[in-house]
Amino acid sequence: MAEPLLELRHVRKAYGALVVTDDVSLSVEPGELHAIIGPNGAGKTTLIHQISGTLPPDSGQVLFGGEDITRLPMPRRVRRGLARSFQITSILPGFSALENVALAVQARSGSSFRFLGNAAQEKALNGPAMECLDLVGLSPRAYVPAGLLSHGEKRQLELAIGLATEPKLLLLDEPLAGTGHDESQRVVETLRRLKSRLTIVLIEHDMDAVFSLADRVSVLVYGRVIATDTPERVRTNPEVRAAYLGEEELV
Numbered sequence: 474m475a476e477p478l479l480e481l482r483h484v485r486k487a488y489g490a491l492v493v494t495d496d497v498s499l500s501v502e503p504g505e506l507h508a509i510i511g512p513n514g515a516g517k518t519t520l521i522h523q524i525s526g527t528l529p530p531d532s533g534q535v536l537f538g539g540e541d542i543t544r545l546p547m548p549r550r551v552r553r554g555l556a557r558s559f560q561i562t563s564i565l566p567g568f569s570a571l572e573n574v575a576l577a578v579q580a581r582s583g584s585s586f587r588f589l590g591n592a593a594q595e596k597a598l599n600g601p602a603m604e605c606l607d608l609v610g611l612s613p614r615a616y617v618p619a620g621l622l623s624h625g626e627k628r629q630l631e632l633a634i635g636l637a638t639e640p641k642l643l644l645l646d647e648p649l650a651g652t653g654h655d656e657s658q659r660v661v662e663t664l665r666r667l668k669s670r671l672t673i674v675l676i677e678h679d680m681d682a683v684f685s686l687a688d689r690v691s692v693l694v695y696g697r698v699i700a701t702d703t704p705e706r707v708r709t710n711p712e713v714r715a716a717y718l719g720e721e722e723l724v
């Protein structure tokens with residue numbers, strides 16, 4: 474079996490007496506789409522913060538590509554290929570979709586474009602940025618100011634910005650939140666396309682999307698992982714049904 478790309482070992486985080494991440498161990502294999510589901514307040518977002526590096530765990534380890542990154546700050550994790558999709562709030566509304574992604578390409582590239590003239594610099598940034606927009610199906614809207622994009626398109630733009638960092642693993646926290654039916658279908662199709670290209674950890678409340686996209690699902694309840702398995706087996710796991718998933722949702 475291949476070495477996991479991401480591995481959590483006994484990760485724990487408490488706020489006072491409230492244990493939000495309780496001895497969480499799980500591994501994400503290269504190439505898989507691994508969903509983390511659980512009821513509101515189960516600790517999913519807190520776990521993502523600990524993986525991305527915005528919140529240090531109290532104890533336990535986070536390994537990426539076999540290396541201990543538990544104490545590594547977020548920018549250094551991004552450089553190693555562990556990226557979190559940016560939230561809509563980080564989109565610059567007055568800049569076009571293309572410019573938003575080009576800025577992320579520039580951030581990834583550091584000062585490597587410094588010696589190019591303006592036109593060459595623009596080309597070197599816009600080329601990869603357009604590829605990212607294309608991957609998420611947003612290239613026809615490349616020149617539209619980001620503030621004028623629909624909610625679903627903004628979510629696609631977030632994905633494109635995440636892709637611009639050339640991640641090996643992309644962390645997605647509720648990419649379907651707030652999208653209508655058609656928009657969510659588009660985002661699901663985008664994720665289906667992306668999953669063949671990179672490893673994805675997905676937190677999502679939309680169970681149809683989770684069960685249709687995930688290779689494996691981990692179920693978090695009160696900060697503890699109660700099951701990690703294929704969608705089919707999670708769906709029929711009695712402990713999962715009792716703790717979280719309503720019977721009607723699973724029929």
Ligand SMILES: Nc1ncnc2c1ncn2[C@@H]1O[C@H](COP(=O)(O)OP(=O)(O)OP(=O)(O)O)[C@@H](O)[C@H]1O
Pocket residue numbers: 488491493511512513514515516517518519520
């Ligand atoms: N900074 C904080 N200080 C104190 N408690 C916190 C803090 N952040 C989160 N919590 C608590 O930790 C618990 C887990 O929160 P978290 O946001 O990780 O859950 P979640 O599974 O992502 O929930 P949701 O599905 O509603 O987004 C909640 O009870 C929340 O109130």
